Amino acid sequence: xxxxxxxxxxxxxxxxxxxxxxxxxxxxxxxxxxxxxxxxxxxxxxxxxxxxxxxxxxxxxxxxxxxxxxxxxxxxxxxxxxxxxxxxxxxxxxxxxxxxxxxxxxxxxxxxxxxxxxxxxxxxxxxxxxxxxxxxxxxxxxxxxxxxxxxxxxxxxxxxxxxxxxxxxxxxxxxxxxxxxxxxxxxxxxxxxxxxxxxxxxxxxxxxxxxxxxxxxxxxxxxxxxxxxxxxxxxxxxxxxxxxxxxxxxxxxxxxxxxxxxxxxxxxxxxxxxxxxxxxxxxxxxxxxxxxxxxxxxxxxx
Amino acid sequence: xxxxxxxxxxxxxxxxxxxxxxxxxxxxxxxxxxxxxxxxxxxxxxxxxxxxxxxxxxxxxxxxxxxxxxxxxxxxxxxxxxxxxxxxxxxxxxxxxxxxxxxxxxxxxxxxxxxxxxxxxxxxxxxxxxxxxxxxxxxxxxxxxxxxxxxxxxxxxxxxxxxxxxxxxxxxxxxxxxxxxxxxxxxxxxxxxxxxxxxxxxxxxxxxxxxxxxxxxxxxxxxxxxxxxxxxxxxxxxxxxx
Numbered sequence: 001x002x003x004x005x006x007x008x009x010x011x012x013x014x015x016x017x018x019x020x021x022x023x024x025x026x027x028x029x030x031x032x033x034x035x036x037x038x039x040x041x042x043x044x045x046x047x048x049x050x051x052x053x054x055x056x057x058x059x060x061x062x063x064x065x066x067x068x069x070x071x072x073x074x075x076x077x078x079x080x081x082x083x084x085x086x087x088x089x090x091x092x093x094x095x096x097x098x099x100x101x102x103x104x105x106x107x108x109x110x111x112x113x114x115x116x117x118x119x120x121x122x123x124x125x126x127x128x129x130x131x132x133x134x135x136x137x138x139x140x141x142x143x144x145x146x147x148x149x150x151x152x153x154x155x156x157x158x159x160x161x162x163x164x165x166x167x168x169x170x171x172x173x174x175x176x177x178x179x180x181x182x183x184x185x186x187x188x189x190x191x192x193x194x195x196x197x198x199x200x201x202x203x204x205x206x207x208x209x210x211x212x213x214x215x216x217x218x219x220x221x222x223x224x225x226x227x228x229x230x231x232x233x234x235x236x237x238x239x240x241x242x243x244x245x246x247x248x249x250x251x252x253x254x255x256x257x258x259x260x261x262x263x264x265x266x267x268x269x270x271x272x273x274x275x276x277x278x279x280x281x282x283x284x285x286x287x288x289x290x291x292x293x294x295x296x297x298x299x300x301x302x
Numbered sequence: 303x304x305x306x307x308x309x310x311x312x313x314x315x316x317x318x319x320x321x322x323x324x325x326x327x328x329x330x331x332x333x334x335x336x337x338x339x340x341x342x343x344x345x346x347x348x349x350x351x352x353x354x355x356x357x358x359x360x361x362x363x364x365x366x367x368x369x370x371x372x373x374x375x376x377x378x379x380x381x382x383x384x385x386x387x388x389x390x391x392x393x394x395x396x397x398x399x400x401x402x403x404x405x406x407x408x409x410x411x412x413x414x415x416x417x418x419x420x421x422x423x424x425x426x427x428x429x430x431x432x433x434x435x436x437x438x439x440x441x442x443x444x445x446x447x448x449x450x451x452x453x454x455x456x457x458x459x460x461x462x463x464x465x466x467x468x469x470x471x472x473x474x475x476x477x478x479x480x481x482x483x484x485x486x487x488x489x490x491x492x493x494x495x496x497x498x499x500x501x502x503x504x505x506x507x508x509x510x511x512x513x514x515x516x517x518x519x520x521x522x523x524x525x526x527x528x529x530x531x532x533x534x535x536x537x538x539x540x541x542x543x544x
Contacts, residue, residue, distance in 0.1 A: 099358055100378075175406065182396045182407050188358065189395055191378040192388040194411035194459065198377070 020264030025160035028256020031240025043107035047115035049230030055216025081213025089205035123227035239279035245296020315364030342515035387461035397441030408455035
């Protein structure tokens with residue numbers, strides 16, 4: 001009897017951990033975008049979650065317009081949110097640039113205001129109702145004993161990882177990617193190499209926003225969209241960046257999975273509805289025990 | 303172009319940060335193919351002057367002319383495209399990228415792959431150690447090697463005017479001689495230099511022409527020889543260093 005309940009418990013752990021992995025990839029992707037924007041532009045982008053909201057609602061508009069393919073909706077979301085990101089960088093952030101650096105505090109306050117404005121704009125246009133796109137990424141589920149995983153959750157995970165890998169390859173192997181990293185590391189030397197910090201900033205913010213927008217369109221077939229959804233995801237993204245380490249790419253991926261798994265496991269012990277505090281609590285613990293993040297570099301050397 | 307024409311002209315520049323002027327009505331010119339040095343005590347505005355010339359800082363008054371054409375309103379990357387190069391005082395490279403990637407970024411504006419390969423070969427010929435370490439991260443180089451990488455990064459654009467902010471900083475006397483040896487030989491090949499330096503003795507021994515600043519204004523200009531001969535100036539700029 002005792003042994004059976006032990007096995008039961010273990011299976012539950014595995015089951016919830018697997019579900020956590022499904023969401024963890026998405027958190028990692030969001031953290032990666034936030035990390036990129038911070039690392040290159042030194043802007044703490046509080047409106048990162050709203051880029052996801054805008055992606056989700058682009059998908060919903062496509063659905064209302066009769067486009068049922070979620071994949072077409074994702075492409076549309078990437079295009080729309082890239083454009084919005086570009087306009088924000090060009091007309092709101094660029095004016096805050098002094099001597100090739102964006103004023104950090106002003107950038108953060110601006111993005112905080114922007115997140116409120118965007119969430120309320122979405123509320124004004126689409127109303128407070130929970131909405132969802134008509135199509136599905138895939139039908140059916142994978143069943144492994146008690147473990148039932150919706151196929152579309154698996155697709156969200158894979159797509160998140162593919163996008164994250166594409167971003168990393170872009171930054172690592174292309175000249176433009178190297179220029180983006182160069183601007184993050186040393187804007188003056190980048191300019192002395194003939195790189196336009198202005199253009200790299202526009203590109204970086206557009207890419208970071210596009211990734212969040214893609215995430216938004218990716219999840220709406222599986223979860224509901226609502227105007228204030230962005231805030232939660234901003235919190236997840238911040239948690240991922242702090243836990244993984246500011247500026248650390250692998251840290252963001254690792255922390256994304258860690259957060260997803262711990263959040264999912266918390267359902268076993270915490271009353272439902274409390275799972276949203278897991279990210280901030282993990283973040284606080286990280287700040288106390290290892291302020292530079294799990295895979296981060298100690299400040300001072302950077 | 304006449305050999306003694308000015309490649310750089312700084313005319314009546316006033317500049318500073320947040321309203322307070324660090325430079326006041328400053329003038330300076332670099333003749334083509336020469337090495338021009340700028341000296342002055344801390345706070346004289348030497349680094350600020352270089353920032354204005356490279357384009358990091360806009361002057362509130364005055365003009366910067368390159369080959370007689372005003373570039374005062376251009377951002378740094380467009381001045382680089384016109385033949386200026388700049389090496390900052392410290393860490394003027396990208397530590398988390400390899401030596402080779404640093405050189406490639408230095409040639410960001412050079413679209414011709416053959417030209418890039420030629421220049422990279424020239425860099426590796428001049429600095430064999432960089433060739434040896436081409437796959438290593440720049441952050442793993444020693445201070446002297448990093449300085450050589452920065453000179454190499456600069457060579458990738460084949461600049462006509464190189465602007466160096468205290469190239470001797472943090473280097474042993476022996477390495478200072480090595481770095482200045484390379485600067486001199488690049489200058490002899492036709493590259494013009496404008497160099498700010500705390501190591502006044504070293505600069506006087508290699509430069510063709512010297513400007514001395516004080517409180518953001520011109521104090522003296524002339525040959526290093528004349529400056530050393532002038533008792534009062536020599537005491538002011540050389541005296542403290544015995």
